[in-house]
Amino acid sequence: MSTPAPPVIGVLALQGDTEEHLRVLRGIGATAVPVTDSGRLDQVQGLVLPGGESTTMGKLAVRYGLLEPLRKRIRAGMPAYGTCAGMILLADRIIDGAQGQETVGGIDMTVRRNAFGRQTESFEGAVDIEGLEGGPVDAVFIRAPWVESTGPDVRVLGQTGEGGAAGRIVAVRQGSLLATSFHPELTGDARIHRLFVDIVKGTA
Numbered sequence: 311m312s313t314p315a316p317p318v319i320g321v322l323a324l325q326g327d328t329e330e331h332l333r334v335l336r337g338i339g340a341t342a343v344p345v346t347d348s349g350r351l352d353q354v355q356g357l358v359l360p361g362g363e364s365t366t367m368g369k370l371a372v373r374y375g376l377l378e379p380l381r382k383r384i385r386a387g388m389p390a391y392g393t394c395a396g397m398i399l400l401a402d403r404i405i406d407g408a409q410g411q412e413t414v415g416g417i418d419m420t421v422r423r424n425a426f427g428r429q430t431e432s433f434e435g436a437v438d439i440e441g442l443e444g445g446p447v448d449a450v451f452i453r454a455p456w457v458e459s460t461g462p463d464v465r466v467l468g469q470t471g472e473g474g475a476a477g478r479i480v481a482v483r484q485g486s487l488l489a490t491s492f493h494p495e496l497t498g499d500a501r502i503h504r505l506f507v508d509i510v511k512g513t514a
């Protein structure tokens with residue numbers, strides 16, 4: 311019996327910290343490629359939506375003819391992982407979005423943009439993630455959203471701990487869709503990316 315070919319994981323490369331995600335994914339042995347058009351999107355088995363600026367990413371997705379193809383793939387069950395702005399893009403509903411802001415959608419949740427405050431209020435904190443061994447992750451929040459509410463099929467995987475905004479939902483999963491308010495691609499902790507690769511392989 312031959313071993314199945316490793317899945318190809320795309321990282322949306324319209325704007326934001328695409329390179330950091332590619333580096334982490336390649337570092338754990340995954341095959342990772344940037345995705346800028348629908349032809350490339352057709353070739354990947356899973357997609358990471360990076361951090362950055364969700365309004366800009368939404369606009370660029372429209373301009374590059376990617377928004378509808380993204381919606382279609384996600385509706386058809388393609389696994390996806392969104393960090394920060396990427397989480398916003400995966401949300402079915404946004405609070406404090408820009409006027410007419412488009413999302414890809416897929417996760418039955420309402421996300422509040424810039425919920426933790428301005429750039430200068432960016433912070434780092436320990437967050438326990440359900441099912442992740444090895445202790446809490448060191449979560450970096452940069453003008454981050456939080457999840458205001460979730461539908462019945464969404465599993466909350468992590469909430470903020472002690473401090474000003476404690477108990478906020480910052481990590482969720484719905485089927486093969488995963489989203490975090492924070493940026494594991496910036497800390498050198500690849501556990502959440504590993505979880506995502508396992509989701510794409512169908513083993514998590």
Ligand SMILES: NC(=O)CC[C@H](N)C(=O)O
Nearest residue numbers: 361362363364394395453
């Ligand atoms: N670090 C980030 O991705 C910030 C997200 C940004 N505040 C937005 O609304 O798109």
